[in-house]
Amino acid sequence: EAGVAQSPRYKIIEKRQSVAFWCNPISGHATLYWYQQILGQGPKLLIQFQNNGVVDDSQLPKDRFSAERLKGVDSTLKIQPAKLEDSAVYLCASRAGEGYLYEQYFGPGTRLTVT
Amino acid sequence: RKEVEQDPGPFNVPEGATVAFNCTYSNSASQSFFWYRQDCRKEPKLLMSVYSSGNEDGRFTAQLNRASQYISLLIRDSKLSDSATYLCVVRSPGGNQFYFGTGTSLTVIP
Numbered sequence: 137e138a139g140v141a142q143s144p145r146y147k148i149i150e151k152r153q154s155v156a157f158w159c160n161p162i163s164g165h166a167t168l169y170w171y172q173q174i175l176g177q178g179p180k181l182l183i184q185f186q187n188n189g190v191v192d193d194s195q196l197p198k199d200r201f202s203a204e205r206l207k208g209v210d211s212t213l214k215i216q217p218a219k220l221e222d223s224a225v226y227l228c229a230s231r232a233g234e235g236y237l238y239e240q241y242f243g244p245g246t247r248l249t250v251t
Numbered sequence: 252r253k254e255v256e257q258d259p260g261p262f263n264v265p266e267g268a269t270v271a272f273n274c275t276y277s278n279s280a281s282q283s284f285f286w287y288r289q290d291c292r293k294e295p296k297l298l299m300s301v302y303s304s305g306n307e308d309g310r311f312t313a314q315l316n317r318a319s320q321y322i323s324l325l326i327r328d329s330k331l332s333d334s335a336t337y338l339c340v341v342r343s344p345g346g347n348q349f350y351f352g353t354g355t356s357l358t359v360i361p
Binding site: 167169171176177178179180181184186191192227231234239240242243244245 | 293296347348
């Protein structure tokens with residue numbers, strides 16, 4: 137079974153520039169998460185989708201971050217404009233269902249450096 | 252108050268040692284708990300789930316203390332390959348949000 141795919145793997149941009157990340161979850165997984173992991177910290181949830189609907193985006197900085205999952209499959213996360221403190225790894229994860237038995241599977245992440 | 256708190260370590264232990272990590276959570280209604288392992292520059296991967304009074308998988312034992320709201324992970328007979336960051340994760344009650352601790356760094360020394 138193919139895992140969660142993410143691209144690009146690495147991105148370096150200057151502050152105030154824009155950047156977009158892409159995630160393709162495991163086939164058939166309805167739930168998709170975007171996390172931000174700053175060096176030395178655990179992943180922090182940015183947004184959760186159930187199919188193409190947003191379940192939780194309470195921790196998404198909406199003035200600069202946006203995310204969509206238009207067809208309920210792959211998803212994009214955008215930052216515009218980027219700040220230095222956005223330097224982090226952006227992890228995408230997916231789950232097959234909502235019950236407690238369903239494990240989260242993470243993609244390899246996109247490592248963003250803002251200079 | 253953070254949802255999940257962990258001692259970040261680092262823990263440096265010799266091969267063969269037993270090491271234990273603790274994690275506390277703030278929401279007493281939380282029902283599901285997990286330990287994830289994250290290798291350097293890699294994504295987190297599920298190590299163990301902890302549902303009721305705990306469970307064991309080979310050299311790894313996870314325990315849950317609801318009264319004190321903490322979860323522990325015990326690693327016996329440590330191997331060099333156990334070197335990683337161990338993340339404590341708590342699932343929100345009635346929901347699908349997962350709260351991660353900061354992680355505890357373990358280095359097993361030859």
